[in-house]
Amino acid sequence: MKFKSVRGTRDVFSPEIELWQYLENTAVALLKAYGFSEIRTPIFEESALFNRSIGEDTDIVEKEMYSFQDKKGRNLTLRPEGTAGVIRAAIEQNLLVQSNIAKLYYLGPMFRYERPQAGRYRQFYQIGAECVGSDNYRRDLEIILWCVDYFAAIGLTGLKVCLNSVGCADCRPAYREVLKKYLQDQTGKLCGDCQRRAVKNPLRVLDCKVDSCREIIFGIPAMQDWLCDACKTNLSEIEADLKKEKVNFIIDKYLVRGLDYYTRTVFEIKSENLGAQDTIAAGGRYDKLVQELGGPPMPAVGFALGLERVSEVRQKQKAVATPGNRIDIFFALLGEQAQNRAAGVIRELRQQRIKVEAVFENKSLKSQMRLADQSGAKFTAILGEEELKKDSVTLRNMQTKEQKDIKLDELSQFLKTAKSEEYNG
């Protein structure tokens, strides 16, 4: 019996996993620099949490959630996104103190039952962050600039920020009515889902991916013209500062994002290197969600990025070197005695975080050297009868092919020096 991974899922391993680790480590370091601390929440939550926060009429809740009943009949869902769980946890653990600002980040797998296609998986990985407790536009900016700085740090180019405002409780209801009226006349041309949305939640129509709906969307009056003064000011302040920071951005007046909880700022960061699936990070402000989930009335703003897509764009930009997991030293060991002598040295080197591999399987020198080559090791240490007598190894630089004798006791110092020279050079 042979098993296969479930449709829409995949295994990630070397060399791609080294790239993922690099992307994650760089993100974590930069998130900390921006004042965020990590929170790990469960992979599954009560289904009602997502229905409530993401919104009943969204694609995610209508079609894409992995929901199930456990043995006690509880309705549970594998998290389709990170924000709802983080806010649930922040409220439950009393992390939200009014007049304070909570800044939390997360990373891990999310689950959506989508049609598998290039770069889209049913289990996918996100890195995201939430800043709760301020409606100051500089917090929106902080989130957008984090994304811009992150993509620059990992060497991505050809990116643009798409920005919009979806309004607030004061100005959105009026726009909803305008939209409802407009869509009433178009009902026949809308897809089945949108015919229903046009009545219940017309804003969701803007997010429809069906071609016939997209055509209608481009004739729709834009939210921009209905924004209240406070929302207008908020958007223009962000625009002014993005210009000041020399960020490449455009205003996309039809951008609404596929979740109901956004207020005011929404943004997406797009790559020119991805084709149709071009969004690599997205987020926005959600000033009502914390209260709707039973917390204090605290405004918030956040983002999430998809690791699969960021990794894909990074790989397409061949100019950027991908970090590897190269072995520092490979031991070719000839005979039982050599294996015994090397064992202690190898452990000592590993304790000093020097990456070591060795052959303990009694292979010929020739086949051990072939393995050393395949490993990509910088050095190979050959330990046979001759070397044992001198308590040294023949150390071969795999790149220059130079060889020299070096005492086993001096190996660790030599490798450390070689490593630091490599980093400085």
Ligand SMILES: [Zn+2]
């Ligand atoms: Zn408003």
Ligand SMILES: [Zn+2]
């Ligand atoms: Zn539609």
